[in-house]
Amino acid sequence: MKETIQNLPDSPGVYQYFDKTGKLLYVGKAKSLKNRVKSYWRFTPLFRPNPDQSSRILMMLSEAQKVEYIIVESEEDALILENSLIKQLKPKFNILLRDDKTYPYIYIDESVDYPRFEITRKVVKGKEITYYGPFPTGGRALLDAIYEVYPLVQKKSCLKEGKVCLFYQIKKCLGPCEGKITPEEYAKIIGEVKSSITKRKKLLNVLGDKMTNLAINERFEEAAKMRDMIQSISTLTLTSNIDIADRVDLDIFAIKNGDERGVIVKLFMREGKVISSSHSYFRHTHIYDENEAYKQALLEFYGVDVPHVSKQILTAHPFEDAEQVEHTLSKRFGQRIEIITPQRGPKKKLIELALQNCDELLRKPKEKNIIEQKVADLLDLSTIPYRIETFDNSHMMGAATVGGMVVWDEGIWDKSSYRRYELHAKDEYGQMKELLSRRIEKFAEEPAPDLWILDGGQANLNLAKKLLHEAGVNLDVIAIAKEKLDAKAHRAKGSSKDLLYTDGGVIELKPTDERLHWIQRQRDEAHRYAITYHQNKKRKEDIQVSFLNQKGIGKATLKKLIDYFGTFDSIQNASLEELTRVTNEKIAKIILNQKEEQ
Known part of the structure; x- marks a missing residue:
């Protein structure tokens, strides 16, 4: 390491410190790799950490055994790469903030005569786009309230119809589709809406009156929805009397x-x-x-x-x-x-x-994540597992092999982050390897969570740790599996207990332990998600097998096709030449005709 440091280039870049096991300790960026990394050390009379460094850096240097670096073109590139590597690899001595959400904005495109307000999380193309926000919470409720209070074009499709609809009848729209309001008059309403997005008192007062009227008329369900809308909008802003006169952003x-x-x-x-x-x-x-x-x-x-x-x-x-x-x-x-x-x-x-x-x-006392803290203490995790990914795979006699990943984030299931994988490996170990490897490949785009939970025992735990080590990612992993009785797991009989496989060894908890229940809940959701995908895929494949059997293609030929192509989708997408190579021209034409019939 000393030799590497003494020969570093005088170039911008990113440096990485590793411990004796190859575990990533720290990622940093530098305008000059030579000057920055050397500043961590004293070279005489002995090679040792520079005592002027912070206690955090001194602790890191005491574990460091190797340094590697990446040269980039500019300090700006180094800054961006450093941030990306910290997110992706989760080094031990870098802090990792978990606030990577993209907040929604309300926007309006005024290049058309009768514009609408919409929600977006990304840049929308257009020369006359105005954005309002961001709205970390309550943005959708605010948009719904706008359309509840103001007679705007209620749906994107409204203007295409060319005639007034129900919204006009119930006075939620002024009928621009039939020219019942001019663009100039409509623009005045748009101006009022713009004002109410930032000054929401008038909007909340109107909603309050509507809620009261609904309750008086015993339309309690609608009144409750209005109440929830008011609460969501009210929580958007901290109470503040601070205004700045120059209307600055x-x-x-x-x-x-x-x-x-x-x-x-x-x-x-x-x-x-x-x-x-x-x-x-x-x-x-x-x-x-x-x-x-x-x-x-x-x-x-x-x-x-x-x-x-x-x-x-x-x-x-x-x-x-x-x-x-x-x-x-x-x-x-x-x-x-x-x-x-x-x-x-x-x-x-x-x-x-x-x-x-x-x-x-x-x-404030911790209302959420108390169980996560307990699990972290039990398993001696490096971080509280606020975000967890749990994996399971499913198949039946090697058919319709699939994998599923479910995500728990801050106390709720993040279903938008669930992922399904069609797997091609023949054995369960190979399937888990394929599943985890494909997830690791996506860490640059979708950063690693705080914890992985695997359905399986020591072999799967060792596999995950090996794959993560090869990728240079610091991530806690545990596995959960039934203990073996007579070399069988007895999953459904209740005669065996769930065991937790961790870096520190096997942990057995009482069946009533809430920490075990929490981990089981993660595993069971992953199993449910994977098995549902498997059942759907198996049903689809059974239909395809039945169809091909009816056309005179037997089991031996089907096995040959599956062994070669891997999946029914691949068989269906194969060319006449490819199919003929595996079977013969007659069968190839039957398969291609089946594709056309479907």
């Missing part, structure tokens, strides 16, 4: 690391008023670094597809890489972006408001 970030957990608070000011806010927790860590926290939070939030970025970003604390992040974001969005920490005036009050909310959120 500002994004405000405050990050604090508490005794038990850390928190990020974001405030979004538009036209001089705070219109929305959000917060997220991250695990407490003794390796907390303020510079890394702000750098990661800003780079993650302002992704390439963010619809709107304020020209001025306020941070509660100054941080070392602010100038470089500022330059990177300015280049990314093609406009000058400032990152400042105000010391006085109304902007300073916004920072104080954000920090007050940090303190309040850190004081």
Whole structure:
């Protein structure tokens, strides 16, 4: 390692420290790899860590046995690569913030005569697009409220019909499709809506009156929906009397690391008023670094597809890489972006408001994730498992082999992140290897979670650890399986217990243990998801087999085809030449004719 450090190039890049087992400890970026990495060390009289470094870095260096580096063209490239590798590989001594959500915005395209307000999470093409937001929560409720209160074009398809519909009859639309309102008159209503998106008092008052009338008329279900809409919109904004006279747009970030957990608070000011806010927790860590926290939070939030970025970003604390992040974001969005920490005036009050909310959120008892903390303690995990991916595969005598991955995130099932995999390996070990390998390939786009749970025993645990080590990813893994009785698992008979396979050995818990119930719940959801996919696929394949049997293709020929092509879909997509090579021209034509009939 000493020799590598002494021969580093004077170039921008990213460096990585590893321990003696090859586990990734730390990822950093540098304008000059030579100067930056050398600054960690003293070379005389002995090669040793530089005592001027922080306690976090000294702890990391005490474990470091190897350093590797990647040269890039610029410091900006190094910054982006560093952030990407931290997300993807989860190094032990880098902090990892878990706030990678893309918030929705409300937008309107005024290039048409009768525009509508829509929701988006990405940039929408158009010259006359206006964005409002972001809305971390309540954005959909706010949009629904707009269409409840204002007589706008209610559906995209309305104008295409060319005649008024039910919405006109119930006075939720003014009939632009028949020219019953001019574009100029419609534009006045649009102006009112724009105002109500940021100044929501009038909107909430109208909704309150509607809710009361519905309740008086005993339409309680509709009144309850209106009540929920009001509550969602009301929670959008922190209570704040701070207004800035020049109607400026500002994004405000405050990050604090508490005794038990850390928190990020974001405030979004538009036209001089705070219109929305959000917060997220991250695990407490003794390796907390303020510079890394702000750098990661800003780079993650302002992704390439963010619809709107304020020209001025306020941070509660100054941080070392602010100038470089500022330059990177300015280049990314093609406009000058400032990152400042105000010391006085109304902007300073916004920072104080954000920090007050940090303190309040850190004081709040943990309502969620208590069981996750208990599981982390039980399994000696490196992090509290807020986000978990659980894997299972399913087949019947080697047919319709599939895998499923389910995702638990902050106390709920994240069904949009569930994934199904069609597997081709013949044995269960090979199938699990294929399943996990395909997930690892996606870590760059969809970062690793806090924990993997596998359906299976020690062999699957060892497999996962091997694959993760080869990929250089730090990720906790456990497996859960029935104990073997007479070399059988007796899954359905209840005569055997679930065992947990961990780095520290096998753990057996009482059947009543809530921690075991939580892990079983993850496993059972993965099994349900995989088996449903398997059953659907098996049903489809059975229909195909039956059809081919009727056409005179026997079991031996079908086996030959499956062995060669792997799946029925591959057989159906094969050419006449490929099919003839495996069987003969007659059978090939039968299969191709079946494809045409379907």
